[in-house]
Amino acid sequence: MPTFETVTLPELVAFDADQFDALPFGAVGFTSDDIVELYNATESRLAGLPRDSVVGAPYFAVTAQCMNNFMVAQRFADEPELDVIIDYVLTLRMRPTRVRLRLLKKSDVSLRFLLIER
Amino acid sequence: MLTDLEAENTALLQFLYACPTGLIEFAADGTVGMANPIAMQLLLPISGAPFVTNLFEALSSCAPDLRNLLDAFEPGHGTVCEGHRIFVGGGKGRATVLACTIVKMSAERYIATLGDISKQVVQERRLKEAETWFASLLDGIDDVAVMSLDEAGRIDAVTPSILRQTALAPENLIGLPLEAIERPDAVSSAPSVGEALVTAQRDGWHLYEGWHVHGTCERYWCQRLVTVRHDQDGEGGQLGYTVVLRAVTRQGRDATELRNLLTRDHLTGAGNRAHFFEMAERELARFRRYATGFAIVAMDIDHFKRINDTEGHAAGDAVLQELTRRCKAELRPQDTFARLGGEEFGILLPGGSLDEAVRIAERVRRVVSEVPFAFGGKGLSVTASFGCVAPETSGQALANLMASADEALYRAKHGGRDQVAIAGRNRAAA
Numbered sequence: 158m159p160t161f162e163t164v165t166l167p168e169l170v171a172f173d174a175d176q177f178d179a180l181p182f183g184a185v186g187f188t189s190d191d192i193v194e195l196y197n198a199t200e201s202r203l204a205g206l207p208r209d210s211v212v213g214a215p216y217f218a219v220t221a222q223c224m225n226n227f228m229v230a231q232r233f234a235d236e237p238e239l240d241v242i243i244d245y246v247l248t249l250r251m252r253p254t255r256v257r258l259r260l261l262k263k264s265d266v267s268l269r270f271l272l273i274e275r
Numbered sequence: 276m277l278t279d280l281e282a283e284n285t286a287l288l289q290f291l292y293a294c295p296t297g298l299i300e301f302a303a304d305g306t307v308g309m310a311n312p313i314a315m316q317l318l319l320p321i322s323g324a325p326f327v328t329n330l331f332e333a334l335s336s337c338a339p340d341l342r343n344l345l346d347a348f349e350p351g352h353g354t355v356c357e358g359h360r361i362f363v364g365g366g367k368g369r370a371t372v373l374a375c376t377i378v379k380m381s382a383e384r385y386i387a388t389l390g391d392i393s394k395q396v397v398q399e400r401r402l403k404e405a406e407t408w409f410a411s412l413l414d415g416i417d418d419v420a421v422m423s424l425d426e427a428g429r430i431d432a433v434t435p436s437i438l439r440q441t442a443l444a445p446e447n448l449i450g451l452p453l454e455a456i457e458r459p460d461a462v463s464s465a466p467s468v469g470e471a472l473v474t475a476q477r478d479g480w481h482l483y484e485g486w487h488v489h490g491t492c493e494r495y496w497c498q499r500l501v502t503v504r505h506d507q508d509g510e511g512g513q514l515g516y517t518v519v520l521r522a523v524t525r526q527g528r529d530a531t532e533l534r535n536l537l538t539r540d541h542l543t544g545a546g547n548r549a550h551f552f553e554m555a556e557r558e559l560a561r562f563r564r565y566a567t568g569f570a571i572v573a574m575d576i577d578h579f580k581r582i583n584d585t586e587g588h589a590a591g592d593a594v595l596q597e598l599t600r601r602c603k604a605e606l607r608p609q610d611t612f613a614r615l616g617g618e619e620f621g622i623l624l625p626g627g628s629l630d631e632a633v634r635i636a637e638r639v640r641r642v643v644s645e646v647p648f649a650f651g652g653k654g655l656s657v658t659a660s661f662g663c664v665a666p667e668t669s670g671q672a673l674a675n676l677m678a679s680a681d682e683a684l685y686r687a688k689h690g691g692r693d694q695v696a697i698a699g700r701n702r703a704a705a
Contacts, residue, residue, distance in 0.1 A: 205284065205285065206289065207285055210285060220292065221312070222292065222313060222316065223312030223313070223316050225316070244325045244326075245325070246315055246319060246326050247312075248310050248315050251288075251291055251309040251311055252309060253307055253309075253310050253328065255326050
């Protein structure tokens with residue numbers, strides 16, 4: 158199974174629903190205009206939000222406001238390609254939690270991905 | 276299928292995730308229990324650390340007196356502060372001013388809200404100035420002079436009373452720019468006339484209060500209001516400006532109290548962070564316009580945590596207070612001595628060169644280290660480290676200057692503490 162550090166963006170796009178849900182880390186795929194298309198079961202469980210309530214809604218503007226800043230959302234907007242891992246803090250179910258984020262964006266893939274590892 | 280309870284839980288979580296105000300639950304020692312995303316978004320850039328676990332630590336650089344506020348609150352529960360303003364100072368991704376409300380639930384449980392009120396504060400300040408001006412229009416005034424300026428800012432009419440304030444005859448002033456009568460006291464940081472006209476054009480008026488040099492070379496407290504004048508029906512273009520100069524002998528006590536509240540650190544009575552940055556920005560603007568130099572000294576008490584840990588917070592507080600007293604005694608009235616963070620202070624020296632800054636830092640270093648600080652019947656040895664900087668080019672931003680001062684301060688610390696280092700030079704000064 159690909160890990161948080163090794164999984165590639167084409168692999169993420171190619172996974173079927175079960176494979177995507179089975180990833181041991183949170184994974185969110187969203188469009189260039191911030192709309193969530195993919196939201197895996199791991200992330201749903203950790204954030205306490207059912208998939209239905211997240212998919213189709215703006216990600217940084219509505220669901221993940223704590224990443225709607227220059228450290229995360231702005232980088233997706235500014236940088237043509239991204240594959241970086243950063244340390245971050247999320248308030249999952251209002252508990253400040255240390256996480257690692259992996260920001261993935263390629264100019265020839267329309268979906269961008271955010272991976273979240275606790 | 277979601278059960279009702281799960282659905283409600285989801286709705287609650289979404290409500291809290293999306294709440295546009297920061298919410299934090301914390302313990303008496305500042306440990307954060309719960310926080311919503313906005314709270315973290317506000318706190319993380321301020322704390323400078325990758326993780327926030329303690330509210331007091333996260334805010335120590337800009338609201339070091341938060342802990343004192345909580346300590347001073349004796350009731351078992353109730354509102355500790357409402358809309359308490361925390362001046363953060365701008366920076367990448369940071370708010371400038373936060374409003375913080377804290378409610379004590381029990382001895383061990385507090386709830387705080389945090390909101391970004393940067394824009395509101397700027398507006399309020401201008402409203403407050405207007406209010407002060409109009410409310411005190413007839414209070415304690417010695418003398419009023421009124422001038423009219425044309426659209427280009429040149430004087431086209433003055434009242435005879437101008438002679439008393441400026442010692443310049445009205446007839447000699449016609450046709451001159453406003454700068455001709457502008458004699459701000461050399462040591463004060465007045466905004467320039469140009470700045471006043473630009474602001475007046477934007478907002479309709481500009482008010483400034485400060486020391487001016489009297490015609491007879493005495494200092495006097497002058498309030499200067501610049502308003503934009505339009506033609507009668509108010510629809511046509513701008514015709515010029517009206518300038519009112521008021522000499523005031525007695526400053527209202529309320530104004531002084533308000534000023535103290537807004538500009539001083541709660542615990543030590545030193546200037547606060549907001550005041551320091553405001554004065555420094557003003558000096559920087561003067562430097563850019565008139566090339567009048569200034570210098571900044573960053574100062575940090577050595578091993579302060581050790582004092583707090585071994586002698587208790589009360590000892591730490593006493594040291595901060597006594598240190599403020601000693602430092603202020605070494606400085607000129609026009610210098611600004613301010614508490615920038617927990618044990619971190621800043622000295623702003625208008626008109627000072629880098630060499631002077633080093634001399635003053637050295638003097639302050641000695642008055643801190645040479646005599647132990649009395650607390651609880653014993654003497655605590657306290658030392659501090661210093662980093663000095665002066666602007667070199669007009670393009671330098673204040674944030675860069677502060678970073679250079681901090682870098683020098685870091686070298687002073689690294690070089691063994693209790694010493695003064697200079698920005699950009701590789702050796703400690705003393």
